[in-house]
Amino acid sequence: MKKRARLSLDEYIRGILAGDRLVLSRAITLAESTLQDDQELADELIEAILPKTGKARRIGITGVPGVGKSTFIESFGMFLIGEGHKVAVLTVDPSSTKTRGSILGDKTRMEELSRSPDAYIRPSATGSTLGGVANATREAMLLCEAAGYDIILVETVGVGQSETAVRNMVDFFLLLMLAGAGDELQGIKKGIMEMADGMAITKADGDNIRASKQARSAYENALHLFPAGPGGWRPKVLVTSALKNEGMSEIWSLIGEYYSLMNKNNLLESLRQDQRRTWFHEMIDFMLTTSFYNQPGMKEKIAKSENVVADGKVTPMAAARKLISISGS
Ligand code: GDP
Numbered sequence: 663m664k665k666r667a668r669l670s671l672d673e674y675i676r677g678i679l680a681g682d683r684l685v686l687s688r689a690i691t692l693a694e695s696t697l698q699d700d701q702e703l704a705d706e707l708i709e710a711i712l713p714k715t716g717k718a719r720r721i722g723i724t725g726v727p728g729v730g731k732s733t734f735i736e737s738f739g740m741f742l743i744g745e746g747h748k749v750a751v752l753t754v755d756p757s758s759t760k761t762r763g764s765i766l767g768d769k770t771r772m773e774e775l776s777r778s779p780d781a782y783i784r785p786s787a788t789g790s791t792l793g794g795v796a797n798a799t800r801e802a803m804l805l806c807e808a809a810g811y812d813i814i815l816v817e818t819v820g821v822g823q824s825e826t827a828v829r830n831m832v833d834f835f836l837l838l839m840l841a842g843a844g845d846e847l848q849g850i851k852k853g854i855m856e857m858a859d860g861m862a863i864t865k866a867d868g869d870n871i872r873a874s875k876q877a878r879s880a881y882e883n884a885l886h887l888f889p890a891g892p893g894g895w896r897p898k899v900l901v902t903s904a905l906k907n908e909g910m911s912e913i914w915s916l917i918g919e920y921y922s923l924m925n926k927n928n929l930l931e932s933l934r935q936d937q938r939r940t941w942f943h944e945m946i947d948f949m950l951t952t953s954f955y956n957q958p959g960m961k962e963k964i965a966k967s968e969n970v971v972a973d974g975k976v977t978p979m980a981a982a983r984k985l986i987s988i989s990g991s
Contacts, residue, residue, distance in 0.1 A: 668692065668700070674707050679714065681810045683782060693801040694787045708801055711808035716934070718750075718807045721917065722828040724818045724854065725838030730864040731817055732771040733904040734838060739775040741910035742813050748780045750811035752802050754818045754828050755786035756795050782811060793948040796827040800941060803831065829857045830940050833930060834917050837861045841870060841877035855881075856888050860897050860916050867903035874901045892933060893923045954986065 669677070669688065677685025693704040725731050739749045751772070775781045784806075787798035803814050818828040829835050837858035855861075861881055866874035881899045890896055898916055902909030924930040954960070967981040 668703065671703060671706055671710070674703075675710050678707075678711055678805060678809045683809075686782065686805060686809045687784070689805050690784060690798075690802045693805065694789075694798045704801065708804055711804065714808040715804045716807065718803075718812045718814050719834070719917065719921065720803065720814045720816070720832040722816045722818065722832035722835040723838065724825050724828065724835070725864070727819065729838045729840055730904055731838060734862070734864060734902065735815055735817060736772040736775045737904035737907050738910050738913065739772065739781055739815065740778070741907070741914065743775075743778055743780045745914070747813045748811045749775070749782070749813045749815060750803075750806035750809075751775070751781065751783045751815045751817065752799050752806070753784070753786040754792075754795055754799050754816060754824050756789070756792040756824055757819065782806060782809075791948065791951070792823055792827055793944055793951075796824075796831065797941075797945065797948065799828075800831050825854050825857060830937050833924065833933065834859045834920050836913070836917075838864050839877065839881065840864060841866065841873040855885065858885075858897050859891060859895065859920055860913070861885070861899040862902045862909065862913060863899065864902055864904065866901035866909070867906050871901075892929045893926065895920060895923055960985075 669685065674685060674689050674692070678689055689704075689707060692700050693708070695701065695704070723731060723735060735751055739751065742749050772781075772783060776783050784802060787795050787802070789795045789798065799816065803816070806814055814832075816828050816832055818824045835858050837854060837860070839861055841863050863874045863877050863881070878899045878901055885897050885899065888897075900909055900912050900916060902913065904910075921930070924933065963985060967976070967985060970976045971978050971981050
């Protein structure tokens with residue numbers, strides 16, 4: 663297929679501000695591009711739409727595969743649309759590089775939501791590093807906000823470092839958990855619980871209701887061991903059934919409570935300021951790393967040094983120093 667020509671900066675801006683989904687998709691693709699021309703245009707575009715961003719509620723959703731994330735997002739998203747919102751769903755899945763959308767699987771996800779004119783669903787960017795994928799998602803979030811989406815749901819896989827990346831780009835971080843499965847089984851580390859502003863026990867229906875309520879008290883007790891969040895926020899645990907569309911308004915009220923607290927004393931703005939600072943530092947690291955690895959012949963040089971380092975003939979430090987040419991400086 664022939665590559666479609668880019669639009670002009672003005673066409674992108676007008677399309678996005680008019681809420682044109684096709685233009686929005688093309689703008690996100692532009693922001694994901696690794697070509698320098700595209701990146702420069704994307705930078706200009708994002709700068710131009712920046713005044714129209716920041717009004718949305720940014721909500722992260724995590725949980726291990728199978729916990730019910732996509733079913734939850736479908737139910738929660740439809741609930742929010744029913745309340746008059748416009749919902750964008752973004753995904754951070756660094757593994758999609760290798761498997762082409764591993765958490766998307768083959769099944770059609772969020773079927774009802776994806777048909778709604780008030781929802782916009784965008785799968786994870788692909789990229790060789792989490793830093794690159796996270797950056798593209800942050801830019802996509804800004805573009806979606808400028809296009810009129812007032813709720814941004816950012817889904818992540820529940821394994822590895824992607825939680826931290828998502829925690830650093832959202833206001834409220836929701837952890838989905840199953841009742842009856844041990845923490846170990848769910849691969850949930852203490853660190854992830856500590857990041858959560860709220861937890862939802864999923865699939866609380868049928869035979870699972872009792873176990874879900876028990877899990878809720880157990881997790882609530884566990885959460886009390888962590889220090890309170892900004893403004894003294896204490897995460898709460900709710901029970902939900904996405905299949906029966908239950909618990910969605912309770913989750914929304916919890917998020918509402920959180921925002922009321924965060925909007926006092928400028929807490930939300932200071933959280934977002936910290937996030938922009940972190941983003942900036944991450945971009946410095948990311949750009950330095952990319953420009954280093956992208957130097958002509960670097961791949962071969964690294965492969966060669968790797969062999970001598972593995973054989974113990976040269977120390978890793980000396981070999982690395984030589985490659986980044988700071989030796990003797
Ligand atoms: P994900 O991998 O975290 O996105 O999980 P999915 O949303 O794909 O759900 C995994 C499985 O759990 C699917 O078979 C769903 O039908 C099932 N499931 C999801 N939510 C519920 C629920 O609220 N109740 C019940 N009983 N099953 C659910």
